[in-house]
Amino acid sequence: MDEDIEISEGVIPFQDFLYLFYLLYKMNYIRGAMRLQKLVYLCQHRDVPLKYTFDQYFYGPYSEELSHDLSRFYELGFIEIKSSLADRVSATGKPRRVFEYKLTKKGSGLLDENFRKIRDYTKNIDNVVKEYGTQSLENLVNASKKVAGLPIESSLEYFKSTPLKLGNTDLPTHEILRRLLSES
Numbered sequence: 647m648d649e650d651i652e653i654s655e656g657v658i659p660f661q662d663f664l665y666l667f668y669l670l671y672k673m674n675y676i677r678g679a680m681r682l683q684k685l686v687y688l689c690q691h692r693d694v695p696l697k698y699t700f701d702q703y704f705y706g707p708y709s710e711e712l713s714h715d716l717s718r719f720y721e722l723g724f725i726e727i728k729s730s731l732a733d734r735v736s737a738t739g740k741p742r743r744v745f746e747y748k749l750t751k752k753g754s755g756l757l758d759e760n761f762r763k764i765r766d767y768t769k770n771i772d773n774v775v776k777e778y779g780t781q782s783l784e785n786l787v788n789a790s791k792k793v794a795g796l797p798i799e800s801s802l803e804y805f806k807s808t809p810l811k812l813g814n815t816d817l818p819t820h821e822i823l824r825r826l827l828s829e830s
C-alpha cells in the first residue's frame with residue numbers, strides 16, 4: 647500500500663489516518679460526532695501529529711476536514727458509521743440522530759499491518775483515552791474548550807445571554823424556544 651491515500655480534497659499522509667484508526671481501536675467505538683471531534687482534538691493537542699485544522703464553535707473545537715475524512719474512510723470501508731435516534735429531541739422537538747463510529751476489519755487490518763509506523767505516539771492516544779474516554783460529553787466539551795482557551799459556560803447560560811431575532815423583537819433565545827415549543 648502507498649504511503650499516502652487520497653482523502654477529501656487532497657492527499658493525507660498514511661500515518662495521519664492510522665492515528666485516528668488507533669483511537670477508534672482503543673475506544674472500541676465512539677458514540678457521537680461531537681465526542682469523536684473532541685477526542686481527536688485532544689489527541690492532537692497531546693502532540694499526536696494529526697494535521698486537522700479546528701475552528702472554534704459554541705461546543706468547542708470542530709474540524710470540517712475531519713468530518714470529510716470520516717465520510718471518505720466510511721466510503722473506503724475502513725470505518726463503520728451507524729446512525730440511530732438519540733434519547734433526546736432537539737429544541738424544536740424533532741428527534742436527534744446520533745452516529746456511532748467503529749473501525750472495520752479492513753481498517754483494523756490496515757492498522758495492524760502498519761502499527762510500527764505510529765508506535766511512537768500510541769501512548770499519547772492511550773493517555774487521552776484513559777483521561778477522557780469515559781467522560782460525559784459535557785465534561786469532554788469543557789475539557790476541549792479549556793485546552794483551546796475558550797470560555798466555559800453552560801448551554802442555559804449561553805441561551806439566556808444570546809439574543810435571537812424573532813420578527814421585530816430581540817428576545818433571549820430561551821424565550822424564543824419557549825414560545826416556539828408552546829405553539830407546537
